Amino acid sequence: xxxxxxxxxxxxSHYYRVLEEVEAEGKRLISSRRLAEREGITSAQVxxxxxxxxxxxxxxLGYQVAHLRAEIRAILGLDRRWRVALVGAGNIGAALLAxxxxxxQGFDIVAVFDRDPNRIGTRIGDxxxxxxxxxxxxxxxSRFDMGVITTPLRxxxxxxxxxxxxxxxxxxxxxxxxxxxxxxxxxxxxxMTVEFESLSFALSQARGSRRGRARA
Amino acid sequence: xxxxxxxxxxxxSHYYRVLEEVEAEGKRLISSRRLAEREGITSAQVxxxxxxxxxxxxxxLGYQVAHLRAEIRAILGLDRRWRVALVGAGNIGAALLAxxxxxxQGFDIVAVFDRDPNRIGTRIGDxxxxxxxxxxxxxxxSRFDMGVITTPLRxxxxxxxxxxxxxxxxxxxxxxxxxxxxxxxxxxxxxMTVEFESLSFALSQARGSRRGRARA
Numbered sequence: 001x002x003x004x005x006x007x008x009x010x011x012x013s014h015y016y017r018v019l020e021e022v023e024a025e026g027k028r029l030i031s032s033r034r035l036a037e038r039e040g041i042t043s044a045q046v047x048x049x050x051x052x053x054x055x056x057x058x059x060x061l062g063y064q065v066a067h068l069r070a071e072i073r074a075i076l077g078l079d080r081r082w083r084v085a086l087v088g089a090g091n092i093g094a095a096l097l098a099x100x101x102x103x104x105q106g107f108d109i110v111a112v113f114d115r116d117p118n119r120i121g122t123r124i125g126d127x128x129x130x131x132x133x134x135x136x137x138x139x140x141x142s143r144f145d146m147g148v149i150t151t152p153l154r155x156x157x158x159x160x161x162x163x164x165x166x167x168x169x170x171x172x173x174x175x176x177x178x179x180x181x182x183x184x185x186x187x188x189x190x191x192m193t194v195e196f197e198s199l200s201f202a203l204s205q206a207r208g209s210r211r212g213r214a215r216a
Numbered sequence: 217x218x219x220x221x222x223x224x225x226x227x228x229s230h231y232y233r234v235l236e237e238v239e240a241e242g243k244r245l246i247s248s249r250r251l252a253e254r255e256g257i258t259s260a261q262v263x264x265x266x267x268x269x270x271x272x273x274x275x276x277l278g279y280q281v282a283h284l285r286a287e288i289r290a291i292l293g294l295d296r297r298w299r300v301a302l303v304g305a306g307n308i309g310a311a312l313l314a315x316x317x318x319x320x321q322g323f324d325i326v327a328v329f330d331r332d333p334n335r336i337g338t339r340i341g342d343x344x345x346x347x348x349x350x351x352x353x354x355x356x357x358s359r360f361d362m363g364v365i366t367t368p369l370r371x372x373x374x375x376x377x378x379x380x381x382x383x384x385x386x387x388x389x390x391x392x393x394x395x396x397x398x399x400x401x402x403x404x405x406x407x408m409t410v411e412f413e414s415l416s417f418a419l420s421q422a423r424g425s426r427r428g429r430a431r432a
Contacts, residue, residue, distance in 0.1 A: 077420030095311030170415040186418035188411040199386040202402035204293030
């Protein structure tokens with residue numbers, strides 16, 4: 001399979017969700033145009049993305065929904081289950097634990113850690129919060145494929161180091177800080193504060209330019 | 217002020233958090249090298265970013281922490297308060313409501329809406345969940361600057377339309393779907409599912425390539 005870019009992966013991930021929806025509606029075929037419409041891209045882009053890994057729709061008929069979904073599922077690594085350790089049992093951590101969507105896609109949060117003595121030993125859903133100091137012992141008992149970091153900013157790098165030492169090969173970071181991990185570990189970041197600040201910047205600029213127009 | 221790119225804004229947002237930390241430590245000066253180190257970029261990039269809006273450090277001394285922080289705060293629109301309406305009182309919505317960090321940065325979630333009769337009328341923190349059908353009436357009473365969408369995928373576009381009709385000028389979308397909004401509305405997306413799937417793709421590829429090497 002040719003090398004697939006990060007932006008193609010993101011589009012595949014979107015196609016996958018559209019296909020799930022369309023399959024739930026009982027449809028067997030989908031056109032590149034419909035896949036494109038839903039994502040606000042061109043149908044040429046859809047056909048290019050899908051041809052990259054050898055899936056071609058039939059002219060006038062489109063793609064077979066179930067087949068295409070299975071293909072993308074395999075490419076994205078969603079045809080197996082991933083064991084996820086979550087560190088940081090605060091609000092965001094608890095919300096992720098309660099969200100069933102991840103498990104449906106194959107991501108099982110199997111352990112949760114914190115360093116706050118008030119949280120250690122408490123129960124969130126099916127899991128008991130463990131001391132983050134026991135992370136490496138826990139990893140020795142039961143493999144973790146990925147780690148999720150939902151700690152405050154200050155603790156995040158230390159937690160990332162501990163997760164890497166515990167053998168995870170991917171980290172999803174929610175702490176608003178750039179983290180450093182070895183090249184063999186995949187890192188993705190969800191920074192909600194940056195998104196909010198990018199919005200407030202955009203709104204401030206718009207205000208500024210409206211004022212400018214009013215003055216002119 | 218010259219036009220500032222989205223990636224510069226994201227770096228400013230990071231500098232801002234480093235400056236907050238350094239100020240809390242009681243430091244008065246910070247070098248471009250230290251701002252760079254923390255973010256994993258070059259000090260030349262930091263100096264370039266900061267010079268864009270006319271802030272220059274003194275050679276050998278660095279930048280004045282309080283002054284630089286105030287400047288970035290104003291640029292990012294964090295020197296005022298933003299009124300935020302949240303739609304979707306599920307797990308992620310409730311977590312955002314409970315997270316105090318946003319209020320500290322000036323983002324006040326002042327209203328929460330849902331369409332589930334079981335949720336409408338319940339209390340989350342200081343707020344009572346209101347019927348999403350009353351969004352435009354609520355907006356007429358009390359201005360909303362921004363909207364946050366934490367609904368399931370299917371409802372997201374309809375909710376975005378309702379928020380736009382209610383006069384918001386910025387939307388932060390957590391639903392895993394591309395949304396369409398008019399040009400005068402700023403849209404940012406936090407798609408956790410895509411991040412997870414991008415990780416599982418990366419891990420699957422790594423597995424694949426290791427197998428490849430073992431065979432070779």
